[in-house]
Amino acid sequence: MPDQAQGLRALMTRARGNTAASAVPQETTELPDAAVVYDSRPTTRCHSSSQARVIAVTSGKGGVGKTNFSSNLALALVQAGKRVMVVDADLGLANLHVILGINPPFTLEHVMRGEKNLDETIFTGPLGLKVLAGASGMTELANLDSARRDCFLEQIVDLDRAAEIILLDTGAGVSDNVAAFLSAAREVIVVTTPEPTALTDAYATIKVISRQSSDIDLKLVVNMANNEVEARAVAERLTSISRRFLNIELKSLGYVPNDQTVPKCVRAQYPFLLSSPNSAAALSIVKIAGKLISSDQSDIRGAGLADMLQRMSRFFQRRNAAGDRS
Ligand SMILES: Nc1ncnc2c1ncn2[C@@H]1O[C@H](COP(=O)(O)OP(=O)(O)O)[C@@H](O)[C@H]1O
Numbered sequence: 001m002p003d004q005a006q007g008l009r010a011l012m013t014r015a016r017g018n019t020a021a022s023a024v025p026q027e028t029t030e031l032p033d034a035a036v037v038y039d040s041r042p043t044t045r046c047h048s049s050s051q052a053r054v055i056a057v058t059s060g061k062g063g064v065g066k067t068n069f070s071s072n073l074a075l076a077l078v079q080a081g082k083r084v085m086v087v088d089a090d091l092g093l094a095n096l097h098v099i100l101g102i103n104p105p106f107t108l109e110h111v112m113r114g115e116k117n118l119d120e121t122i123f124t125g126p127l128g129l130k131v132l133a134g135a136s137g138m139t140e141l142a143n144l145d146s147a148r149r150d151c152f153l154e155q156i157v158d159l160d161r162a163a164e165i166i167l168l169d170t171g172a173g174v175s176d177n178v179a180a181f182l183s184a185a186r187e188v189i190v191v192t193t194p195e196p197t198a199l200t201d202a203y204a205t206i207k208v209i210s211r212q213s214s215d216i217d218l219k220l221v222v223n224m225a226n227n228e229v230e231a232r233a234v235a236e237r238l239t240s241i242s243r244r245f246l247n248i249e250l251k252s253l254g255y256v257p258n259d260q261t262v263p264k265c266v267r268a269q270y271p272f273l274l275s276s277p278n279s280a281a282a283l284s285i286v287k288i289a290g291k292l293i294s295s296d297q298s299d300i301r302g303a304g305l306a307d308m309l310q311r312m313s314r315f316f317q318r319r320n321a322a323g324d325r326s
Pocket residue numbers: 059061062063064065066067068069223224256257258259260262263264266281
């Protein structure tokens with residue numbers, strides 16, 4: 001099987017106008033998917049096992065537990081043997097590092113300013129979990145000059161093998177920035193609580209996502225449920241109205257109970273999955289991680305970090321162009 005990084009690197013060389021055929025390994029011609037790096041057309045589906053699944057975690061309402069869910073889910077996936085990277089994509093309330101109890105010294109902004117290499121900003125957290133903080137730097141992607149952008153994408157090529165699963169912890173609602181991250185993912189997990197306000201906002205978010213991109217695989221997690229019966233009722237209600245009014249199949253991944261271990265661990269700045277592995281919240285997260293792994297289908301695979309950033313860059317370019325016109 002041809003090496004993905006090798007293929008992307010060769011494409012970079014070609015894109016810079018280096019026509020020396022010897023610089024391009026023969027097998028790269030078998031990697032049409034890699035062309036997404038320089039191709040502004042919609043990306044093609046990719047089926048290589050070396051490419052990361054990009055999964056965004058979002059919600060309609062704030063404070064429903066996205067960050068606790070994504071950080072502990074990321075750790076559960078690592079425990080299940082996956083190489084995982086979690087990205088703090090909440091540009092307003094970036095606090096993923098607080099919940100993980102880490103303090104990454106550099107962020108993506110340093111990379112954008114040309115002060116650091118990308119690999120210096122990927123922080124290794126508990127269990128070897130990779131953490132990328134300061135995702136707000138991604139909004140600058142569209143404005144980089146082409147030389148800087150080439151340099152950045154080249155670094156991503158090397159990084160792309162760091163993770164099999166990339167989890168994006170986004171902000172709530174559907175602002176432009178959240179939409180950019182959602183458009184970069186092929187799978188989106190919507191987190192809600194059983195509260196009527198959270199449910200209404202979750203449905204509004206599902207509606208916007210389903211209208212924006214038809215190829216996103218939407219999943220649901222009910223957090224802070226009082227019991228399984230309540231969680232099931234909430235999930236059934238949302239899946240049935242999504243089917244009826246939006247014509248989409250929302251897949252329920254299960255629920256996380258209301259568990260006081262969670263706020264206790266937030267205060268201690270230590271993930272509950274590690275400090276209280278037998279708590280109800282931790283056990284349910286492990287179950288959800290198992291479901292997520294078993295739902296891994298090649299047809300919903302992304303094309304890794306490079307594809308994700310390319311999709312985001314296009315999103316911001318479109319947005320900037322629309323801004324220029326108005
Ligand atoms: N399953 C749970 N049980 C009890 N409290 C929870 C649970 N999940 C999250 N919380 C609490 O909810 C609050 C918001 O969580 P957070 O993950 O920061 O939400 P978000 O990222 O959606 O804004 C935190 O104080 C956290 O302790």
